[in-house]
Amino acid sequence: MKNSPLKPALAVFGIAVAIFLSCSDGPVLVFPGKDEPLPPSSSAEASLSSAESSSSGEADNSSSSGEADSSSSAESSSSSEETDNSSSSSEEVSCDDTDKCNGQCYNRETQFCYNKTEVKDKCGGRSYNVQFQVCCGTDLYPITSYACCGSAGYLLSGYGCRNNAVLTRCGTEGLYDPLEQFCTRDNNVFFLCGGRQFDPNGEWCDTSGDKEVIKGVCGSEVSMDYETHFCFGGTPYALCGGKNGSDYNPDRQFCSASGKVYDKCGGNPYDPSTHFCYGGTPYALCGGKDYNPEMEQCCGSGKYSPATQFCYNSSKVGSLCGINPQELYDPDIYQCKPEINPNGIYLKTGITDGRDNNRHYNAVLIGGQVWMAENMNYDVPGNDTDVCYSNNPANCATYGRLYNWATAMNIDQSYNSASFTAPAKHQGICPSGWYLPSDAEWTTLTDFAGGASTAGTKLKAASGWNRDIPSYIGYVPPGSDDYGFSALPGGRYYGGSSSDGFNNVGISSWWWSATEDNASYAYYRGTGDRNNAVSTYNLNKSFYLNSVRCVKDL
Numbered sequence: 001m002k003n004s005p006l007k008p009a010l011a012v013f014g015i016a017v018a019i020f021l022s023c024s025d026g027p028v029l030v031f032p033g034k035d036e037p038l039p040p041s042s043s044a045e046a047s048l049s050s051a052e053s054s055s056s057g058e059a060d061n062s063s064s065s066g067e068a069d070s071s072s073s074a075e076s077s078s079s080s081e082e083t084d085n086s087s088s089s090s091e092e093v094s095c096d097d098t099d100k101c102n103g104q105c106y107n108r109e110t111q112f113c114y115n116k117t118e119v120k121d122k123c124g125g126r127s128y129n130v131q132f133q134v135c136c137g138t139d140l141y142p143i144t145s146y147a148c149c150g151s152a153g154y155l156l157s158g159y160g161c162r163n164n165a166v167l168t169r170c171g172t173e174g175l176y177d178p179l180e181q182f183c184t185r186d187n188n189v190f191f192l193c194g195g196r197q198f199d200p201n202g203e204w205c206d207t208s209g210d211k212e213v214i215k216g217v218c219g220s221e222v223s224m225d226y227e228t229h230f231c232f233g234g235t236p237y238a239l240c241g242g243k244n245g246s247d248y249n250p251d252r253q254f255c256s257a258s259g260k261v262y263d264k265c266g267g268n269p270y271d272p273s274t275h276f277c278y279g280g281t282p283y284a285l286c287g288g289k290d291y292n293p294e295m296e297q298c299c300g301s302g303k304y305s306p307a308t309q310f311c312y313n314s315s316k317v318g319s320l321c322g323i324n325p326q327e328l329y330d331p332d333i334y335q336c337k338p339e340i341n342p343n344g345i346y347l348k349t350g351i352t353d354g355r356d357n358n359r360h361y362n363a364v365l366i367g368g369q370v371w372m373a374e375n376m377n378y379d380v381p382g383n384d385t386d387v388c389y390s391n392n393p394a395n396c397a398t399y400g401r402l403y404n405w406a407t408a409m410n411i412d413q414s415y416n417s418a419s420f421t422a423p424a425k426h427q428g429i430c431p432s433g434w435y436l437p438s439d440a441e442w443t444t445l446t447d448f449a450g451g452a453s454t455a456g457t458k459l460k461a462a463s464g465w466n467r468d469i470p471s472y473i474g475y476v477p478p479g480s481d482d483y484g485f486s487a488l489p490g491g492r493y494y495g496g497s498s499s500d501g502f503n504n505v506g507i508s509s510w511w512w513s514a515t516e517d518n519a520s521y522a523y524y525r526g527t528g529d530r531n532n533a534v535s536t537y538n539l540n541k542s543f544y545l546n547s548v549r550c551v552k553d554l
Helices: 008-013 042-054 072-083 393-399 405-409 439-448 455-459
Strands: 099-101 104-106 111-114 118-121 133-136 139-142 146-149 152-155 159-162 165-170 174-176 181-183 189-191 203-206 213-216 229-232 235-238 253-255 261-263 275-278 281-284 297-299 302-304 309-312 316-319 334-337 341-347 351-353 359-361 363-366 369-372 490-494 501-505 508-516 521-528 535-540
Touching: 104 111, 133 146, 133 152, 139 146, 146 159, 152 159, 174 181, 297 309, 302 309, 316 334, 369 439, 393 490, 405 508, 439 455, 439 508, 439 521, 455 521
Parallel strands: none
Antiparallel strands: 099 104, 111 118, 133 139, 146 152, 159 165, 165 174, 181 189, 203 213, 229 235, 253 261, 275 281, 297 302, 309 316, 334 341, 341 363, 351 359, 363 369, 490 501, 490 508, 508 521, 521 535
């Protein structure tokens, strides 16, 4: 009969319909009211009928808590089989349309190459770290505390899995279906009586009439109203949701202000309208939604992943750009542009030079400065003091133009041999809103990049230098281009001796500053393929033609 004791071995036939909310202590269990029909379970009824016929003489409705559910090793094996996300599909993938992973073709739309050695299926369109995460359906969970049950994830500490259904644990080993059964304080499993739980120590379920009715005494309370209260551990509790509401396990659950039953969080109730539970700790909802605190954080009303993103001004989410160590920038103004350089924090709009047929330049944020990510290539009208290396336009396209100092400053050529005190943020030949950097501003850049002696490593492009070819005598490792400055060896022109002419393309970069040393000399910065420094020099203003980089007027 229905109120005979239920052994945990019978619990396997229960129907698991635990309803998940975002509390990591496990899914929230919503119990049906007395008039709500239970889901059909032919296998459960058949097994129950068999059990009743063999135990019809029993009156005790308890179930020994010492009987284990399916062994943990079997459950673990089943879970691992369901959650193994490695790619074993027999579908053939054309290498013409995909990359290879350790020699194996894979589909980049649905798969990813893990650790450069193994093809894995994506989880909800995302790649992930299989050492720390498990994919259940389309969602990711921490592998140390969660497992998969079918396509759902469940918390190992309070739940178990049978037949692809998540069940609540009763004690350390037993499992039960909270829509048909309940767990007592001493960890025994019983069938509900008319959809309600009761205290087996003083109450029982009368099934002799048309419907199941709880009878008996709840502790010292002999006249408890079963339409408004239920008994647990000898103590009456008000039903959650008022008359004909839901009962619950007060040791593990609580009734919220909204009249719904939730699992306690770390043993304590919380406000589900403002918080969610994860790992036994309540967290504030993020924009009304929960998230995974182990892999995500809240930024204003949205969540983000600290592994690849950051929160700006407590309200905007930006992406980390490659190995660039700068984590804070305004994502409304700047963005990563991996198609150009994976490390650069680029000005979204770039620069448009209206003087030069709207020529476009890219620019990057480096520290508190915004630098052009390429050399100026503006052909100053009416003079021959700006040229392409070797007078070849293809070199201008790669390296930009070369200018003498007065031309770069956009002042009269007489100042190549006369003193000119430039005002702060002198525009020179730079586009409107940009200016030729002073020597001090070059120092700000190299200091941010680790100091002049090593800044070249972080500012030089990763390729395009003679000595970044390993077979080259005196090989120097290529630059890391940490910020997208992308310095290329455009060489220079020297016109002051018998060795006049273009030199050092592929070997060195030279950029003018707006700062004079004296009437005939000005400071500039240079880096080469022989070392990773950015050096300061003073050179004759008119003899040398160097490159120009501009800085944004912030």
